[in-house]
Amino acid sequence: MSSTSESFTARLQHVATQPNASRLATYERLISELLQQPSSELNREDLLGAASAxxxxxxxxxxxxxxxxxVIGRQALTVxxxxxxxxxxxxxxxxxxxDRMQDDEDxxxxxxxxRDTRRQLLENALDQLQPRVISFEEQASSLRMQLASLLEAEEDWNExxxxxxxxxxxxxHRNVSDHLKLSIYVRIxxxxxxxxxxxxADMYLKRASMIIHNVPGALPSQYRQQQQEEGQAAAGSAPSSTAGEDAQGDAQEAGTGAAASGLKYRLEDPKLLGLQYRLSQARVYDSQRRFSKAAIRYxxxxxxxxIxxxxxxMMLSAAVTAAILSPAGPQRARTLAMLMRDERAPSLPQYTxxxxxxxxxxxxxxxxxxxxxxxxxxxxxxxxxxxxxxTSMAATTTEGARGNKSIRHAPSTVLDRAMIEHNVLSASRLYDNITLAGLGAxxxxxxxxxEDIARRMIMQGRLKGWIDQVDDSSTRSGGGVLFFIDQERRGEGETTAGGLEATKVESSGGDGSASGGATAESGPGGSAGTGDVDTKWTRRWDQQIAQVTRALEDVCQRINQISAASILSTAKGIVA
Structure with missing residues (x-):
């Protein structure tokens, strides 16, 4: 032990003989003098040794x-x-x-x-505090928040x-207000x-969502009811009015307890906490690839x-990026329409x-x-x-034998999957039907x-259509045809790509189907709507067959006419 630490220890031992009323003031004077000594007189090792003493x-x-x-020990640690x-x-x-740095270089x-010295001092204090953490719980919390601020300044996020x-x-053992809990959860x-x-992060975001409605002013009115319902469903919390009153009471009690022990937590403004919570929520959705929700929050x-x-x-740019990467379908269509109506969108690099x-x-x-x-x-x-x-392996082998480039069987990245699904949806706007080989190209x-991409989109309701799986084993080229159900945009607001909805058949027979006593053939689900759609497509298929038949008959008539004229001219030549 150095002479400085020995001298400081001796003074501390002398203070222990003083009465309780005067000990705390002496401790405060001693630690203030110790911490203010310049590094030229008291180096890091001596300071840490004296602090440990x-x-x-x-x-x-x-x-x-x-x-x-x-009480003296708690207040001495607080000092x-x-x-x-x-x-x-x-x-x-x-x-x-x-201007002052030049004065501090001596x-x-x-x-x-x-910072390293201060960090080491706080860590040593927490280590010595651990066996008695129940008696010094509030002081331990304050030390941890101060240490976390140091680590955050050093960008050691996880620590x-x-x-x-x-x-x-x-x-x-102590009363902690929901305001303080929310502040710590959001920071975590x-x-x-x-x-x-x-x-x-998602786990602690859910904990914050359970109490954020108890902090008045943290969320706008349109969010408060939603968050309250989620909190009640998960933990059976009280209504917002009572919860708000309880939160205010808890905050007052916590403030009183902190003042009694000499601690003052600098709580952030509830509105600022609410903004940090909502931004964290958007970032969690984005990190978890839940791009549809992230786009709306951003x-x-x-x-x-x-802000x-x-x-x-930047948040608008993040919203556009998340919307483009979100699963193609009606929900993305609504988000895209909302972003396209934003007058700030043309200035973004993703606007094209x-x-x-x-x-x-x-x-x-x-x-x-x-x-x-x-x-x-x-x-x-x-x-x-x-x-x-x-089948996929066979297709790859066949293509490789032909000398063509290798063919992928699935998207490779998050961006790749989003763009492939979008292009499948775009194909539904260009074609009535397309072969699976053509769609793959x-x-x-x-x-x-x-076929896997299209089938998944149909199952999830993001693409309206059906697949005719033709057996084409002779060519091993993945035979089959994808038929798209007629996707008509209905209403003034549905003018975006991907806003797909099934053809709506009115019960009054607006599309020519029989009503009243007529019975539509039901589809696999047994619903009348499905039967009407199947009937419509059967009629369209019959019309196409009839058109082809008429065209074929015209060709045959022309051939017969040409043949008859040729025979007649030949006969006239022979007679002449």
Missing amino acids: YLRYAVFSEQNSTGGGL LEQHAGRIAEGYESRRRDK GGIPAIAD AARVLLAVPLDSG VRLLLEGDDPVA HELSYVAE DEDDRA ILSKVFLDRVIRPDEIASFEKLLSPHQIAELAPASASG LVDLSPTGA
Whole structure:
């Protein structure tokens, strides 16, 4: 032990002989003098040694950690934490001031101003505190939040989140307001997202969603009812009015308890917490590839006036990207229409591909490559490889024997899947039907892979059509035809690509089908609507057959006429 630590320890032991009324003031004076000493007089090792002695003799001594002296020990630990934070923050602000930096280069900066030293001091305090954490629970929480702030400043996101996760919020030994809980949960979610752990972030986001409706002013009115219903369904919470009153009461009680122990939590404004929660929610949806929900959340935030204009532009850009990557179908169509009506959209770099997706145009490879440069890593992440069936393997072997390039059986990335599904949907606007081989050539997949994509979209209700699986084993080319149900845009608002809906057949026979006593043939589901659709397509098929038959008859008549004229001219020549 150095002479400084020995001298400081001796002074602490002398203070222990003083009465309770004067001990705390002496402890505060000693720790203030210790932390303010410049590094030229008190280096890092000596400071950490003296701080450890302070914890041992002033905080966790038998005299100050049991019985009536426990109050002295708690307040002594609070004094250490507050003075360390205040001195370090003061020199941090001075370090940012270029005019004062020249005055601080002579070694006059205290060792506690160094982040590594302060971090080590806080970690040592938490280690010594661990066996007595129940008696010093509130002080331990304050130390952890201060340590998390240091780690966050060093961009050690996952470690900062781990420190905050250890803060006891439901221990039963103290009253913690929902406002403070929400602040910590939202902060944990943000740190986990920065640390690229969306799964854990989603778990704590759900915890925040259970209590956010108890914090008045955290969410706008349109969100409050939705969040309250989700919270009641998950935990059976009380109505929002009662919950809001309880939250205010909890906050007052927590504030009173903090003031009594000398601690003051700097709680963020509820509206700011609500914005951070909503942004975290959008980022979680985006990270989990739930792009439809992410696009809606980002677009809502892009209209919040309290957010900086540049940040709102970034959120609008994120909304456009998420909408383009979302599964092709009616829901994406509505989101695209909403974004296209936004007057700020033409200024975005994604506007060209946005307009093409909106208009159901086929996206070309060069356009996809340009769009890919604007995406985040998780938006172009590789998908799990799909297992190839026997038919798919045969198709690949045949194509390889012909000397053509290899054919893929499934999308390879998140972007690839989104663009393939969009192009399948675009094909439904161009054709009444298309062979699976032709569809595969359009989307750069094997016929079997194109069939899998189309079948999945039909099953999920994102594409209206049916597949005629023709047996074409002789060519092994994936025989089959994909028929698209007539996709007519109905209404003024349904003018976007992908806004597909099944043909609506009115019971009054508006499309020529019989009504009243007539009975439509039911489809597999046994519903009248399905039968009407099948009947309509049967009539259309009959009309096409009739047109081909008439054209064939015309050709035959012309051939007969030409043949008769030729025979007649030959006969006239012979007679002449």
